[in-house]
Amino acid sequence: MIWVESQAKGFTSTISTMKNETLVQKIIGSRSGGNVLIGEIVLADVDRAMGHDITGPAAAAVLRDAGIDEVWDKEKVVMVADHFVPAKDLAAAKLGKELRVFSEDYEVGHYYGEGRGGICHVVMPEDGLVAPGEIIIGADSHTCTNGALGALATGVGHTDLAAVLATGKVWLRVPESIKVTYLGKPAKHVSPKDLSLALGRILTVQGANYQTIEFHDETESGISMEGRLTIANMAIEWGAKAGIFVPDKITEEFVKGRVKHPYKAVYPDKGATYSLEIEIDTGQLEPLIAQPFSPDNVIEVRKLEKERIKIDQVFVGSCTNARIGDLREVGEIFRMAPGVSCKAARVVIIPGDQKTYLKAVEEGLAKLFVERGCVFSTPTCGPCLGGHGGVMAAGEVCLSTSNRNFHGRMGHPDSLVYLASPRVAALSAIKGTICGPQE
Numbered sequence: 001m002i003w004v005e006s007q008a009k010g011f012t013s014t015i016s017t018m019k020n021e022t023l024v025q026k027i028i029g030s031r032s033g034g035n036v037l038i039g040e041i042v043l044a045d046v047d048r049a050m051g052h053d054i055t056g057p058a059a060a061a062v063l064r065d066a067g068i069d070e071v072w073d074k075e076k077v078v079m080v081a082d083h084f085v086p087a088k089d090l091a092a093a094k095l096g097k098e099l100r101v102f103s104e105d106y107e108v109g110h111y112y113g114e115g116r117g118g119i120c121h122v123v124m125p126e127d128g129l130v131a132p133g134e135i136i137i138g139a140d141s142h143t144c145t146n147g148a149l150g151a152l153a154t155g156v157g158h159t160d161l162a163a164v165l166a167t168g169k170v171w172l173r174v175p176e177s178i179k180v181t182y183l184g185k186p187a188k189h190v191s192p193k194d195l196s197l198a199l200g201r202i203l204t205v206q207g208a209n210y211q212t213i214e215f216h217d218e219t220e221s222g223i224s225m226e227g228r229l230t231i232a233n234m235a236i237e238w239g240a241k242a243g244i245f246v247p248d249k250i251t252e253e254f255v256k257g258r259v260k261h262p263y264k265a266v267y268p269d270k271g272a273t274y275s276l277e278i279e280i281d282t283g284q285l286e287p288l289i290a291q292p293f294s295p296d297n298v299i300e301v302r303k304l305e306k307e308r309i310k311i312d313q314v315f316v317g318s319c320t321n322a323r324i325g326d327l328r329e330v331g332e333i334f335r336m337a338p339g340v341s342c343k344a345a346r347v348v349i350i351p352g353d354q355k356t357y358l359k360a361v362e363e364g365l366a367k368l369f370v371e372r373g374c375v376f377s378t379p380t381c382g383p384c385l386g387g388h389g390g391v392m393a394a395g396e397v398c399l400s401t402s403n404r405n406f407h408g409r410m411g412h413p414d415s416l417v418y419l420a421s422p423r424v425a426a427l428s429a430i431k432g433t434i435c436g437p438q439e
Contacts, residue, residue, distance in 0.1 A: 020269040022177040023244050024212040027152040027266055031135050036174045038273075044172050046164050047134035047151075050078040052120050053085070055139030055158045057098035060106075062162035072168035075109035078129055080120035082112075083381045088388035118353025118379035121145035121319035125229060126353060131255055131263035132247040137164050142319050142403065144235045148228035149255065150247035150265055152212075155236065175241045177212045178203075179274040184283035185220040189437040191329070192227030193321060193401065193421035196234045197288040198280055201298040208240035211275060214268060215245040219282055225254040226325040233320045234403050237295040287436040289399075290419035293407050301424055301436035309418075311399050313346040313392065314429040315410075316422055318384040318402035322352030324359050326401065326422040331365045333426035334372055343432030344399075347374040348383060348390040374429075386411045399428050 021035065029036045031044040049071075051059050056079050063069075071077050079099055084092035096114070103111035110129060117123045121142050124130050132150030136143060139161040146153035156170070164170050182195060199213075213235045217223045223231070228245050235243025245251070247265040255263075287301040316322070316330055330349065349369050351357040357379055360366045369376045375390075383390030384402040392398055392411030398418070400410065405417035418434060428434050 020271040020273065022212070022272045022274065023214050023246060023266065023268040024152055024175060024177055024242065026268065027133055027135060028172060028174055030133060030264070030266055038174050038176055040174045042172055042174065043169050044135055046076070046137050046168055046170050048076050048078060048124075048129055048136045049161060049164045050080065050120055050124065050136070050138035050140070050143065051158070051161055052079070052083055052140060053081045053092075053095045053099050054083050055161060056102065057095050058158035059139060059161040059165060060098065060102035062159055063165060066166070068166050069106075071106050071108070071165045074107050076168070077108045077165060078110040078120070078124060079103045079108050080112040080117050080123055081114055082117070082119045082379070083385065084387050085114045085380045086378070115354065115378070118351070118356070119319045119322065119381055121233065122322060122352030122356070125149055126355060128255070128258035128260055131259045131261065132251055132265035133263055135170070137161065137170050141236045142233055144240065144242050145229055145233040145319055147235065147242050147244040148225060148232040150245055150251050152242055152244060154242045173210070175210055175212045176275040177214045177272070178208055178276045178278065179214050179216065180278045180280065181216040181218055182223065182280050182282055183218050184281045186282040186285060189287055189423060190282065190285050191421040191423055192223060192230040194285055194288045195223070195227070195280065195282060196231045197290055197295070197298045197419070198285055199278070200234065200238055200290070200296040202278060203238040204296045205237060205294055206239045208235070208238045210239070210241050213238065213240045213243040214274070215243060217245060217248065217250070222248070222250050224325065225250055226323045229323070230320055234295065237403055287421065287424050289424065289434065290405060292405055292416045292418065295404060295419060301420065301434065305435050309397060309434045311344045311428055311432060311434065312396040313348065313390060313398040314342070314344045314425050315348045315383050315390055315398055315400040315402065316425050317348070317350035317352070318381065318400070319352065320403045321401035321422050322350060322356065324356045327351060327356065327360050327365050329422045330426040331368055333423060333430070334368055337430050340430055341373045342429040344429045346390070347372070347429045348377065349374050350377045350382060350389065351379050353379050383410055385409065392417070399425055399434060401425050
């Protein structure tokens with residue numbers, strides 16, 4: 001892997017007076033009345049606000065306690081039941097009910113209950129609720145996923161979400177930006193997850209603290225929108241406030257027919273000032289894996305194969321890798337080993353939304369997964385956060401396509417979680433130990 005970093009001359013973390021603006025400056029400026037300076041604190045208009053079954057009820061309680069009985073714009077509010085669905089216990093059932101009642105009482109424009117949506121960060125871009133140039137505020141750290149479409153999407157706490165729901169505005173400190181350019185042509189088995197982990201190995205989990213990662217796709221064939229969603233999703237793992245892909249033809253093709261409301265894409269100026277510039281030659285990458293207990297503890301998969309690490313659970317899902325392309329990759333690997341059942345003790349496959357679930361059924365993927373001994377479940381975050389549907393016991397090893405592998409993330413603090421692509425997950429599921437492609 002080749003990467004180049006350069007510290008901008010004269011750059012500081014205080015207010016910048018540079019005239020050439022980054023993408024995040026352009027977006028914030030378009031929503032706050034004019035040009036903005038790095039380090040400046042501004043009040044910006046919000047295009048979309050989102051909560052789910054954990055944060056939504058908490059934000060609702062703040063509004064009710066304050067005597068606020070309506071949101072600023074019903075059509076711009078999204079509430080999604082996704083973390084504990086179907087409800088796993090009485091506490092989860094209570095949260096689900098509170099989210100539903102709030103959505104009904106406040107006439108939320110976009111409410112996704114059980115069986116009607118899926119994981120919030122999969123549903124929003126898929127259903128055309130995000131467009132280039134917008135500001136998306138969500139009460140979940142992985143709201144940054146939506147930056148794949150050229151939007152400023154960032155996570156906040158439930159009290160900040162309540163303020164946005166009431167006013168339609170958010171206070172933002174205009175962040176510095178790190179420019180990341182992907183170049184070259186990835187090898188056959190190198191996936192967008194590997195591109196993300198490669199960046200994490202460079203930045204570490206603190207390398208982009210309160211900065212925006214501005215992604216430039218200069219690869220030969222272009223990174224698919226599904227791939228960009230994976231990469232933007234993990235921007236928060238490197239400490240970033242947001243990860244934003246510069247819009248291009250791939251963006252235009254994705255939003256065409258999906259986004260029904262007016263929008264205007266914006267672009268960074270040439271000569272914009274960045275705190276850091278990184279170039280990654282994707283042609284020099286190979287399948288990667290993040291070892292416990294940090295997403296930046298990255299190593300080549302082949303270097304772990306000789307250790308023959310036995311896997312208790314493989315999890316394909318989460319807001320990182322649960323789209324139809326991810327499931328098709330798993331299916332492709334399974335079909336290369338006809339009639340072979342998975343040797344991993346458990347393989348849990350959870351689509352990101354109902355549309356993906358239905359496609360998996362229609363394309364025969366669901367049948368293939370079940371025949372190979374996999375659990376194929378309804379859309380939910382579930383195992384990713386140790387919620388339900390695949391919680392790890394002490395000492396167990398999980399290979400997951402999700403985004404975090406901290407102590408106790410998927411269950412017991414003494415369980416071990418490795419992060420990899422759907423392709424590596426499928427190969428490892430068949431073998432029963434961590435392994436990658438052999439060619």
